[in-house]
Amino acid sequence: MNRKQKKVLVRIILAAVLLVGVSLLPVEGWLRFALFMLPYLCIGYDILIKAGKGIIHLQPFDENFLMAVATVGAIVLGDYAEGTAVMLFYQIGELFQSYAVGKSRRSISELMDIRPDYANVADESGEYCQIDPDEVEVGTVILVKPGEKIPIDGVVTEGASTLNTGALTGESVPREVAVGDEVISGCVNLTGVLQIRTTKEFGESTVSKILDLVENASSKKSRSENFIAKFARYYTPAVCFGALALAVLPPLFQLTVMQSAPEWGDWIYRALTFLVISCPCALVISIPLSFFAGIGGAGRAGVLVKGSNYLETLAGVRLVAFDKTGTVTGGVFEVAKILPCEMEAEKLLEYAALAEQFSTHPISRSLCRAYGEAGCELDSERVSEVTEIGGHGVTAKVDLHAVAVGNLKLMERLGIHPAACDEPGAAVYVAVDGKFAGYVLITDRIKPTSAEAIADLRRIGVRKTVMLTGDARRVGEAVAGELGIDEVHYELLPEDKVQIVERLLAEKSPREKLAFVGDGINDAPVLSRADVGIAMGALGSDAAIEAADIVLMDDNPLKIAQAIRIARKCLRIVYQNIYFALGIKGLCLILGAFGIANMWFAIFADVGVMVLAVLNAIRALHVDGPLAKQR
Amino acid sequence: MKKTYKIEVDCANCANKMELAAQKTEGVKSATVNFMTLKMAVEFEDGADASAVMKQVLKNCKKVEDDCEIYL
Numbered sequence: 080m081n082r083k084q085k086k087v088l089v090r091i092i093l094a095a096v097l098l099v100g101v102s103l104l105p106v107e108g109w110l111r112f113a114l115f116m117l118p119y120l121c122i123g124y125d126i127l128i129k130a131g132k133g134i135i136h137l138q139p140f141d142e143n144f145l146m147a148v149a150t151v152g153a154i155v156l157g158d159y160a161e162g163t164a165v166m167l168f169y170q171i172g173e174l175f176q177s178y179a180v181g182k183s184r185r186s187i188s189e190l191m192d193i194r195p196d197y198a199n200v201a202d203e204s205g206e207y208c209q210i211d212p213d214e215v216e217v218g219t220v221i222l223v224k225p226g227e228k229i230p231i232d233g234v235v236t237e238g239a240s241t242l243n244t245g246a247l248t249g250e251s252v253p254r255e256v257a258v259g260d261e262v263i264s265g266c267v268n269l270t271g272v273l274q275i276r277t278t279k280e281f282g283e284s285t286v287s288k289i290l291d292l293v294e295n296a297s298s299k300k301s302r303s304e305n306f307i308a309k310f311a312r313y314y315t316p317a318v319c320f321g322a323l324a325l326a327v328l329p330p331l332f333q334l335t336v337m338q339s340a341p342e343w344g345d346w347i348y349r350a351l352t353f354l355v356i357s358c359p360c361a362l363v364i365s366i367p368l369s370f371f372a373g374i375g376g377a378g379r380a381g382v383l384v385k386g387s388n389y390l391e392t393l394a395g396v397r398l399v400a401f402d403k404t405g406t407v408t409g410g411v412f413e414v415a416k417i418l419p420c421e422m423e424a425e426k427l428l429e430y431a432a433l434a435e436q437f438s439t440h441p442i443s444r445s446l447c448r449a450y451g452e453a454g455c456e457l458d459s460e461r462v463s464e465v466t467e468i469g470g471h472g473v474t475a476k477v478d479l480h481a482v483a484v485g486n487l488k489l490m491e492r493l494g495i496h497p498a499a500c501d502e503p504g505a506a507v508y509v510a511v512d513g514k515f516a517g518y519v520l521i522t523d524r525i526k527p528t529s530a531e532a533i534a535d536l537r538r539i540g541v542r543k544t545v546m547l548t549g550d551a552r553r554v555g556e557a558v559a560g561e562l563g564i565d566e567v568h569y570e571l572l573p574e575d576k577v578q579i580v581e582r583l584l585a586e587k588s589p590r591e592k593l594a595f596v597g598d599g600i601n602d603a604p605v606l607s608r609a610d611v612g613i614a615m616g617a618l619g620s621d622a623a624i625e626a627a628d629i630v631l632m633d634d635n636p637l638k639i640a641q642a643i644r645i646a647r648k649c650l651r652i653v654y655q656n657i658y659f660a661l662g663i664k665g666l667c668l669i670l671g672a673f674g675i676a677n678m679w680f681a682i683f684a685d686v687g688v689m690v691l692a693v694l695n696a697i698r699a700l701h702v703d704g705p706l707a708k709q710r
Numbered sequence: 711m712k713k714t715y716k717i718e719v720d721c722a723n724c725a726n727k728m729e730l731a732a733q734k735t736e737g738v739k740s741a742t743v744n745f746m747t748l749k750m751a752v753e754f755e756d757g758a759d760a761s762a763v764m765k766q767v768l769k770n771c772k773k774v775e776d777d778c779e780i781y782l
Contacts, residue, residue, distance in 0.1 A: 083720075132776045141723065177720065184746065300742060306727040366720045369747035 080178060087174050091167065094122035098163050111365060115159035116256070121148060123166040138574035140315040142358050145552075148319075149354040151677060156351075165355055165682045172686035176364055179693045183700065187375035193246045193265040193286055195230035197225065212281040223273045224363045229264050232284045233275040238653055247289065248633040249381030265289065288624050292383055299386030303653050311359050318357035324349035325672055327385035352671040355681040361660040365692035366653055372699035373649030380702045381632040382642045391629040392611045397591035399541050399639065400580060402605075403548035403558060405598030407532075407636060408523040408617060414439050414449035415504055415524070419517035427517045429455065431509050433675065434464050434475040434482045442521050443473070446484075466490075468633060472507075483510040489513065503557035523550075532636035533562045539640055539647075542591070545583065547576045547605075576605045584610070596639055602626070611638065649699045656692045663688050712753045713760060717743065728760040728778055731770040737763035750780060 080088065097118035106114060120127075130147035133139045146169050153162035197209035199222040209221050212230040215221060220236060223229050229242070241253040246264045253269055256262055265286035281287055299306075326349075330341035370387035377384050384390050404410050417424040432450035435443035436457045447457060459478060465475040472485015472493060483493055489507045490497055497515040500506035504522035508515070533544055545566040548555045556570035568579050583593055595602070595609035598616050603626035606612030614627035616634030624630055631638045639665075667684045670676035676684070719725050725745035732741035732750065737758035743750045746755065752767065754760055768780045 129776065136773050136776075138727070138774050141727075142721070173721075180746070184748075309727075311723055311726060312730075359723065360721070363726070365723055367745050 081181065084174060084177060084181075087170060090122055091170055091174065091578075094163070094167055094170075097121060098160070098167065102160055112154075112159065114155070115163060119150070119154070119163040119166060122170055123147075126150075126166065126169070137566060140319055142315075142360060145315065145319070145354045145358055148322075149351045149678075151353075152347060152351040156348055158348070158678070161678045165678055167302060168682040168686050169358075172360070172689050175686075175690055176360065176693055179697065180364065180368060183372055183375070183697055186700070187371065187378070193228065194290055195264065195286060198281075199227075199229040215277055215281060217277055217280055220274050220276050223268045223275060225268055225270055226274065226700040227268055228286075229262055229266050229268060229275065230271075230284075230286070231277045231281050232264050232279045233262060233277040234674055235260050235262060236276045237271055237274035238272050240273050241269045242266040243269055244633075246336075247381065249379060250633055261340040274596070275575045289383065292385065292624060292630070301387040301390045301652075302389065302393040303657070304370065304387060305364055307362050307657075309458065311363050315357075318354065321355075322350040322353045325353055332581060343352050347672060348678070349674050352676060352678050352681045353668060354669040355678060356671050356676070356684055358685050359602075361664075361685070361689035361692045364689070365660070365696045368693060369649060369653045369656060369699050370698040372697055373645065373652075376649075376700045376702040377642065377645045380638070380641060380645065382638060382645065383630040383632065384642075384646075385628050385630075389611055390646045390649055392641055393594065393629060394650040395590065395592040396547070396594045396611065396643055397540065397542045398583060398587055398593040399536055399543075400545040400547055400583060400593065400595045400605075400609065401564070402576075402595075402597035402602055403522060403546055403555065405634070406596055407529040407546070407562060407564075409634075410503070410526050410560065413519050413524045414445055414519055415522040416502065416520040417517065417526050418500070418502075418520065420515060422511070422516055424517075427454065427509055428453070428519060429508060430477055430480070430482045430511060430516070431484045431519055432457060433477045434473050434484045436462065436472060437465055438467060442507060445521055446507065446519060465600070480511050481513065484508070490609075501553070503551075503553035507534060522554070525561060526634070526636060528635055528637045529561050532639060533564060535637060535640035536643075537563075539643060541640075545579075547571055547579055549573075573601050573604060576602075577608055580605050584608075591609070594639075594643075596636075598634070613642070615639075645702050648703075652695055652699050656695055659695075660688050660692055665672070669708040711760065712751065712759075715750045715752065715764070716781040717748050717750045718781070719743075719748070719775065720777060721745075724775040724778060727774040728771045731774045732767045735763065735767045735770050741767075751765070764767065 101114045101118060104114065126143050126414065127145040127147050133141055133144055133689050150162040150166045153165065171185060195212055198212045198215050200209050200210050200215060200219055215231055221231065235256055235258050237258060239257040239400045242262065243253050244250055247263065262352065264284040326347045329346050330343050333339050334341045356577050370390060373390055374384045374387065401407055417428055419427040420479045428450055434444045435446050436459065450457065454574050463476045465473060467473050471489035472483065474483045483489055484507060487499060487508060490510060493510060495510050495513065495515050497508060500518045502520050504520045507519040507521060509517055509519065535556060536544060543566065544564045546555065546559050546564045547568050550569060552569045555567045555635055559567035580595060587593060592610040594611045594613055596613045596615060597606055598614065606614060606626040612627045613629045613631060615631040629642060631642065663684060665682060667676055719728060722745045725743045729741055729743035729776050732738055732752060737755050739753045741750060741752045754763055764780065764782050771778050771780065
């Protein structure tokens with residue numbers, strides 16, 4: 080609790096003790112009034128002052144005014160205890176609310192506590208000292224000890240360790256790093272001492288980008304928040320005039336039409352009860368609090384949401400369009416199949432890998448990697464006369480055999496005419512001693528969680544999944560088929576993707592929302608065109624962080640369904656609170672107008688609804704894991 | 711031009727009032743107040759002097775909610 084809150088707490092206790100004490104005293108008349116003023120003014124003086132200031136500034140209609148009028152009215156009617164108690168409970172409610180808000184503010188900022196305070200940099204004498212990360216120049220070598228945060232993006236130059244990326248990705252499995260690996264700021268070094276050569280300035284590092292995004296998030300408000308703000312603006316004056324009417328009209332009616340004695344006191348009491356019930360705090364606080372907690376909870380799961388409006392849109396997603404490379408596939412080439420003609424598969428891969436071992440082309444690297452994974456070592460002694468023919472492939476002499484590895488063009492150039500391979504993926508043709516020996520099929524491997532991710536989306540009610548790819552038809556259809564994606568568009572240029580997304584947007588009903596998921600490379604126009612753009616694997620990709628509305632910190636597609644579920648839960652809580660608060664208030668207003676609910680009832684209803692709504696809102700902070708983990 | 715300011719305010723409804731007051735201030739193109747993060751994001755009209763406008767914003771905010779502060 081801060082000082083302001085402590086002061087209020089002391090006043091509440093003091094006023095409660097005084098109120099009980101004064102109620103027990105057998106005094107009457109003016110003395111009784113004077114004694115009751117002690118607890119009343121003790122607990123309510125600030126409210127009365129605020130209400131007075133509001134009237135002076137011609138902004139009278141707020142909670143302070145409601146409470147001031149209700150309690151002063153009650154006291155004028157002679158209900159001293161009730162007037163004081165209403166003020167007391169109102170303050171208890173306010174204290175609880177401010178405590179709860181402060182608490183969730185703190186817990187969310189702790190979640191996002193990834194800001195590094197210092198960097199260890201060696202000075203002239205070789206001693207390491209702590210300096211402000213802002214002052215570290217690109218290319219400086221910094222030291223990160225176990226337990227410290229990596230302050231700036233860079234490359235490991237010495238040491239090996241495991242990193243906890245949890246604060247960034249929500250992923251609990253630590254990541255191994257060694258010399259030559261790129262590391263991202265914001266991760267916590269767990270086991271070994273690392274020396275890192277920085278590749279960016281602090282301001283350009285991942286951690287700064289994320290902090291900037293988090294701090295400027297939710298500057299865009301959701302429709303529900305705007306609705307409540309607007310509602311509160313008209314609601315309070317409306318209630319005040321309603322109460323006035325309730326106080327004046329029925330007695331006048333009794334006086335004029337029914338010709339009976341008007342029951343002024345009774346109706347004024349009802350009107351005051353009306354005022355107490357109608358305080359809008361529960362709504363006004365719980366809706367932004369729910370969104371705030373929802374965004375905070377999503378952040379903990381590695382899902383950064385740039386504003387509560389995007390959370391709202393995400394909850395309504397019924398169509399999901401994907402980019403292929405880097406989103407559902409890993410974006411890394413791998414050997415998928417070896418199709419030899421005459422020799423053994425292992426032998427074919429051996430020839431191909433040996434011949435390609437000096438090439439840096441991604442396809443060549445994947446051949447060598449596959450050979451290495453089979454437990455064999457590349458022996459450069461066995462290879463000679465390596466010639467790389469640009470755009471075709473490689474020819475070399477392996478164990479005295481002439482080996483050619485490359486595309487169909489290379490084969491034709493050598494006068495070999497194999498049947499073209501029609502499997503999806505990139506085919507590498509291998510010829511040995513002038514004879515076609517077989518294909519090695521290289522594909523961009525589908526991420527292990529992709530199929531599960533699509534199934535999860537379907538499970539949570541996504542009607543249609545679409546894949547957009549620049550890749551060839553065979554590849555696109557094969558991937559979509561394997562994952563169970565409904566629709567696939569292939570051989571697309573970036574502008575074609577925008578057109579297809581626009582067509583999808585036009586075809587769907589306006590209530591259904593379309594999400595586009597991409598890895599942020601070349602996707603910026605589509606990300607901004609969709610109802611909600613989701614960038615994944617954003618660690619290190621600035622373009623994605625800027626273009627997207629929602630950023631998945633790691634590249635696990637399961638997070639898409641999880642993000643939608645987080646958003647739905649948050650929205651569910653928002654609507655629960657709206658209906659619950661309005662429902663209870665409406666009911667109490669009716670009961671109050673008919674004189675069934677008295678002021679005690681009113682204040683318990685008001686504070687009770689507020690406490691329940693706030694507790695419900697805080698629930699949005701707790702996020703369920705991915706569906707797959709729960710089963 | 712867009713700037714974000716740290717604010718101090720006690721209740722959510724007061725934050726809404728501050729937002730409205732800031733939006734109505736001359737030289738302000740748009741303004742949002744986030745009660746949960748206690749921040750006010752202001753987008754100024756072209757050519758407006760941010761510090762002068764913000765002084766007026768603070769004054770207008772004080773008018774609708776006495777108990778508030780904007781850290782300029």
